[in-house]
Amino acid sequence: MDTPLQSKHAALRAKFGSYFGVSLPAEFDGMAGEWRRARESAALFDTNYHAVFTLAGPDRARYLNAVTSGDIRALTSGRGTPGLLLNSQGHILAELDTFAEEERFLLLSHAMAAGRTYETLDKFIIMDDCTLADAADEWATCALEGPRAGEALAAVCAVPLDALPLFGLQETEMAGATCRVLRRAHFGQPGVEILAPRPAIGAVWDVLEAAVRSAGGGPAGWEAINALRIEAGVRWFGSDFDDTVIPHEAGLDETHISYTKGCYTGQEIVERVRSRGKLNRWLVRLEFSGEAPGAGAKLEAGGKSWGQVTSSAYSPGANAYIGFGYLRREQSAVGTELTHGGGAARVTESPAEPPKNYFHPAKCG
Numbered sequence: 001m002d003t004p005l006q007s008k009h010a011a012l013r014a015k016f017g018s019y020f021g022v023s024l025p026a027e028f029d030g031m032a033g034e035w036r037r038a039r040e041s042a043a044l045f046d047t048n049y050h051a052v053f054t055l056a057g058p059d060r061a062r063y064l065n066a067v068t069s070g071d072i073r074a075l076t077s078g079r080g081t082p083g084l085l086l087n088s089q090g091h092i093l094a095e096l097d098t099f100a101e102e103e104r105f106l107l108l109s110h111a112m113a114a115g116r117t118y119e120t121l122d123k124f125i126i127m128d129d130c131t132l133a134d135a136a137d138e139w140a141t142c143a144l145e146g147p148r149a150g151e152a153l154a155a156v157c158a159v160p161l162d163a164l165p166l167f168g169l170q171e172t173e174m175a176g177a178t179c180r181v182l183r184r185a186h187f188g189q190p191g192v193e194i195l196a197p198r199p200a201i202g203a204v205w206d207v208l209e210a211a212v213r214s215a216g217g218g219p220a221g222w223e224a225i226n227a228l229r230i231e232a233g234v235r236w237f238g239s240d241f242d243d244t245v246i247p248h249e250a251g252l253d254e255t256h257i258s259y260t261k262g263c264y265t266g267q268e269i270v271e272r273v274r275s276r277g278k279l280n281r282w283l284v285r286l287e288f289s290g291e292a293p294g295a296g297a298k299l300e301a302g303g304k305s306w307g308q309v310t311s312s313a314y315s316p317g318a319n320a321y322i323g324f325g326y327l328r329r330e331q332s333a334v335g336t337e338l339t340h341g342g343g344a345a346r347v348t349e350s351p352a353e354p355p356k357n358y359f360h361p362a363k364c365g
Helices: 006-011 031-040 059-067 110-125 149-154 199-215 224-230 266-275
Strands: 015-019 022-027 043-046 050-056 083-084 090-093 097-100 104-111 131-133 140-143 168-176 177-183 191-196 282-291 298-303 304-316 320-328 337-340 343-349
Touching: 006 043, 006 343, 015 050, 015 224, 022 043, 022 224, 031 224, 043 224, 050 059, 050 110, 050 140, 059 104, 083 104, 083 110, 090 097, 090 104, 090 110, 104 110, 104 131, 131 168, 131 337, 149 191, 149 199, 149 304, 191 199, 224 304, 224 320, 320 343
Parallel strands: none
Antiparallel strands: 015 022, 043 140, 050 104, 050 131, 083 090, 097 104, 140 191, 168 177, 177 191, 282 320, 282 343, 298 304, 298 337, 304 320, 337 343
């Protein structure tokens, strides 16, 4: 898949890579500079890896509440929540952010799992009066994030970032088009995602780029975003969690699951693990020496494999490669030293010894 902003990026001589199964800019004018601008001012980046669905009808809240892990019935117009679509064994089929409008829900997921996500949601609509639609061809997205993101946003529309609640939604005019501004973070800084009519995304990108540059920032590619999100503890669907893991193993149980909403698909397993279960493995944050390990690289100690790397990136802040990986709990304490095929790995953060706000990206920004 290609982004609808392909020509805009090509004009800036961006280098491309594959992220979430989509060709997106890897970098524009140097990863380290883009990382620094995102940290110190603001970054504008292409997020056209989404699947976008709408769900309308009088039974939409009751239905979606019964099949996803978020508390959908608590949503009022202009509010949203992160959630997961699980199978009956509690494994993660999709990450699903739900935003409520007056007459429908907007659902954001991942294009690489769009078919399975749509089919799973659609097949349970039997007696419910609601209609699911694939709206990916109608919308395109980009995101703005960083300490000065609010300043850049204020220059192009009437939405004050600080007044918009986390996972809030507000309709606004931008570059002559009616857009939605969604308050969400991709790497733990103040940020928004812009949902624009697909034909207007180029014009929206242009006005945002001008505003971001005026605020001292600029476009950022996904090499910088990858480093920033690992530093912030943000896990990626398809890399750090998928249908081989349950939410607790991925550290998503406090951000993507409501324990008060009642029954939903996979809820029995989720509750059993929370109340009685003892996890055998979980996701930890790692720092590497030597070569950067690829996804799937084994993490070993004492001649035995204890887990594997899920993702990695070079962090200019740490001046080292960092990443995520699953480890058995016996070898997951902070400071544990392991090896991978190209060097050593050290556990830097772990649920075994959680610092304050450990891995809570959905509560940031």
